[in-house]
Amino acid sequence: xxxxxxxxxxxxxxxxxxxxxxxxxxxxxxxxVILGIIYIRTRNPMWxxxxxxxxxxxxxxxxLGVATGIVQEFEFGMNWADYSRFVGNVFGSLLxxxxxxxxxxxxxxxxxxxFGGNRLGPRLWLxxxxxxxxxxxxxxxxxxxxxxxxxxxxxxVVENGRAVMTSFSEVVFTPSFIPRLLHVFAASWTVGAxxxxxxxxWYLLKKRNVELAKxxxxxxxxxxxxxxxxxxxxxxxxxxxxxTNNQPLKLASMExxxxxxxxxxxxxxxxxxxxxxxxxxxxxxCLLSFLAYQDIHATVQGIDSFAPEPxxxxxxxxQVYHFMIDxxxxxxxxxxxxxxxxxxxxxxxxxxFVLSLLVLTVFVGEATITAGWWTAEIGRQPWVVYxxxxxxxxxxxxLSALDVVLSVGMFIVLYGLLLVLFLYLLNRRIQEGPExxxxxxxxxxxxxxxxxxxxxxxxxxxxDAGESE
Amino acid sequence: MTLNDVWFLLFILIIAGYLxxxxxxxxxxxxxxxxxxxxxxxRIFLNSIGPIWDGNEVWLVIGGGVLFxxxxxxYASLFSGLYLAFALVLLVLILRTxxxxxxxxxxxxxxxxxxxxxxxxxxxxxxxLLGLAFGNLLEGLPIDADxxxxxxxxxxxxxxxxxxxxxxxxxxxxxxxxxxxxxxDGELHARIERAVPRLLVxxxxxxxxxxxxxxxxxxxxxxxxxxxxxxxxxPAGALAALVAAWVYVRRGxxxxxxxxxxxxxxxxxxxxxxxxxxxxxxxxxxxxxxxTIFNAASADNTLVIxxxxxxxxxxxxxxxxxxxYYIFRGKTVVDSHGY
Numbered sequence: 001x002x003x004x005x006x007x008x009x010x011x012x013x014x015x016x017x018x019x020x021x022x023x024x025x026x027x028x029x030x031x032x033v034i035l036g037i038i039y040i041r042t043r044n045p046m047w048x049x050x051x052x053x054x055x056x057x058x059x060x061x062x063x064l065g066v067a068t069g070i071v072q073e074f075e076f077g078m079n080w081a082d083y084s085r086f087v088g089n090v091f092g093s094l095l096x097x098x099x100x101x102x103x104x105x106x107x108x109x110x111x112x113x114x115f116g117g118n119r120l121g122p123r124l125w126l127x128x129x130x131x132x133x134x135x136x137x138x139x140x141x142x143x144x145x146x147x148x149x150x151x152x153x154x155x156x157v158v159e160n161g162r163a164v165m166t167s168f169s170e171v172v173f174t175p176s177f178i179p180r181l182l183h184v185f186a187a188s189w190t191v192g193a194x195x196x197x198x199x200x201x202w203y204l205l206k207k208r209n210v211e212l213a214k215x216x217x218x219x220x221x222x223x224x225x226x227x228x229x230x231x232x233x234x235x236x237x238x239x240x241x242x243x244t245n246n247q248p249l250k251l252a253s254m255e256x257x258x259x260x261x262x263x264x265x266x267x268x269x270x271x272x273x274x275x276x277x278x279x280x281x282x283x284x285x286c287l288l289s290f291l292a293y294q295d296i297h298a299t300v301q302g303i304d305s306f307a308p309e310p311x312x313x314x315x316x317x318x319q320v321y322h323f324m325i326d327x328x329x330x331x332x333x334x335x336x337x338x339x340x341x342x343x344x345x346x347x348x349x350x351x352x353f354v355l356s357l358l359v360l361t362v363f364v365g366e367a368t369i370t371a372g373w374w375t376a377e378i379g380r381q382p383w384v385v386y387x388x389x390x391x392x393x394x395x396x397x398x399l400s401a402l403d404v405v406l407s408v409g410m411f412i413v414l415y416g417l418l419l420v421l422f423l424y425l426l427n428r429r430i431q432e433g434p435e436x437x438x439x440x441x442x443x444x445x446x447x448x449x450x451x452x453x454x455x456x457x458x459x460x461x462x463x464d465a466g467e468s469e
Numbered sequence: 470m471t472l473n474d475v476w477f478l479l480f481i482l483i484i485a486g487y488l489x490x491x492x493x494x495x496x497x498x499x500x501x502x503x504x505x506x507x508x509x510x511x512r513i514f515l516n517s518i519g520p521i522w523d524g525n526e527v528w529l530v531i532g533g534g535v536l537f538x539x540x541x542x543x544y545a546s547l548f549s550g551l552y553l554a555f556a557l558v559l560l561v562l563i564l565r566t567x568x569x570x571x572x573x574x575x576x577x578x579x580x581x582x583x584x585x586x587x588x589x590x591x592x593x594x595x596x597x598l599l600g601l602a603f604g605n606l607l608e609g610l611p612i613d614a615d616x617x618x619x620x621x622x623x624x625x626x627x628x629x630x631x632x633x634x635x636x637x638x639x640x641x642x643x644x645x646x647x648x649x650x651x652x653x654d655g656e657l658h659a660r661i662e663r664a665v666p667r668l669l670v671x672x673x674x675x676x677x678x679x680x681x682x683x684x685x686x687x688x689x690x691x692x693x694x695x696x697x698x699x700x701x702x703x704p705a706g707a708l709a710a711l712v713a714a715w716v717y718v719r720r721g722x723x724x725x726x727x728x729x730x731x732x733x734x735x736x737x738x739x740x741x742x743x744x745x746x747x748x749x750x751x752x753x754x755x756x757x758x759x760x761t762i763f764n765a766a767s768a769d770n771t772l773v774i775x776x777x778x779x780x781x782x783x784x785x786x787x788x789x790x791x792x793x794y795y796i797f798r799g800k801t802v803v804d805s806h807g808y
Contacts, residue, residue: 078549081548089767107525111520396549397617418563
């Protein structure tokens, strides 16, 4: 393999591995904000105990997200130097904004979030959790903005072989930006809520921490049902329209549609034979036309009608896309089923079958969101900036295959190790369960500062007084 | 002063911020094994940086993003040209991050010792790599007519760059040691207090060697100081800050010593930057190929937009970072909840 292919492999590997963590940071962050608000309103210590537990889980997820995120920032320059030269004016400035506005917020407040339980009163602790979560979302916003510019570039001209910005607002609000933002945010909230549902369901199955798990489930399940459902019927459907309008060739590839068709069918499962240009599988007639144009008779353009435009690897795009659209509704269905079982005299808590399904949701959710990301990124190939710069033309001209073999090898070993350790430690934490409040609270809560004025008042805090022990 | 000059200065200040802040937590890692003798002491070391080191590393991410946006040609040439060196930087950055987080999640002595060693080694490794990179920037790199460079990892290991690498380790050890003086007490504090002056002397000797080597072998950096005398205030200021750090350490005023050593790091970086100006990477093939703050920069409108980002964003970061440090002020105590 040459340096370019290896660089593609490395980027796919590192980006996919990184992408495990940010949706969880956003979704779990949102759930922690909700837990914090409930605690402050009810003052029931159960919620505080859950916060201590989930914040520790959050620390682990965040550490991996940060560690693997820096790789992404460096890799553009390392492996994709010509891409970086081309887009620096536009794409670079969005990454810089991400660092200054968003990542700094997350990194700055993370310490307070992780250690705030014994440093801050519940309101200020909630404030720091909110700031980290807000930072995580704000960070994702800039990254999605930058990526959306790559999908639907505008607001620039090419001068001396480099893209130069002509309108910052056009760069920010590219046509794909808002639909993709909504879709990814809702997916992240789904995955975060799924993590809580999954762990709570596990405890209920094992009859451990039962009261806590029931309470946690009551908060997480509605969030999960809401966003899993919205993401299929509203945000996901909206994405289909966006792709139809802006990247119709990508849409045709996602469905393996070679010839333009009116009343175009949509597959549930299938296989694309790229040599014979045929797609076979189980399909629903006219559904694609309806989703793309809200008209079952509308004609959807096939891949052939775009010739001689270069085409992405159609079957791969088809498969990852169909994984997403099969699993997304499945998640929503599990959520709705669980919700109905809950409403039906709380039978959810006794149903081993539905609880087992809920345990699976976080894994399925992670796989689904990754499949969605792959659809977006592979569906754009062979372009890195859609219809402007080929991925092959973006690679660093000075790289040797050996260089990239060494770095790919390093990442495979390192990330493999990190994944094993992450799952091992996450599992340990879950098996241990939420610790009793007496054990995690090392400082009486009443002595902790709970307003900004308390922090900067000079009165000695109990935390300091405790040091002489 | 052009927009490009403003960004050159601002970029140097962002990197200085990174070196000052991540410098002290790297320093804590460098000193972890030599100075902390048991698990409790090591936990004090790690918990002293635990809640804030993430915020410190932010400055590296900002620096990377700013370089990409403002001087994209340097970002592209440097990161792709020094490919394997940057791969190693990523390796040690990742190991540092996860070792701190993983360590506390298990109680076994072997587990904790392993992650302590990983953290210490990664901290030393990162300091050396940053020093090597800076040393190579001062020496110049083989930038060709297209702005690319092809070089190997071995070729970066020049005697001068290695000297800068070791000097950087000493500099961060000083910075970390002084930070620990603020954060510790008792016998541990006394031990660190004995070590810091020795580290300061070591750093002073090494840094003097760097300056001598620059004067003897790399007059492209030092000639600016010969042509024009006023820039000498920056290296002179660094020397004054170093002396001040020494005096404050002796007097037991750790916080002031920390301010002094932070100022020293910033002034040293500025001194190096003045030597490079207006180049960012000096070409060793032909000076005409050098990447400068003008030929490697983005267009003016991007520079203006990024400047607006910085003017809005950076004061905020400084404000809440100060708040967070204030909340975690005082001597570090270890409880069941930390690292």
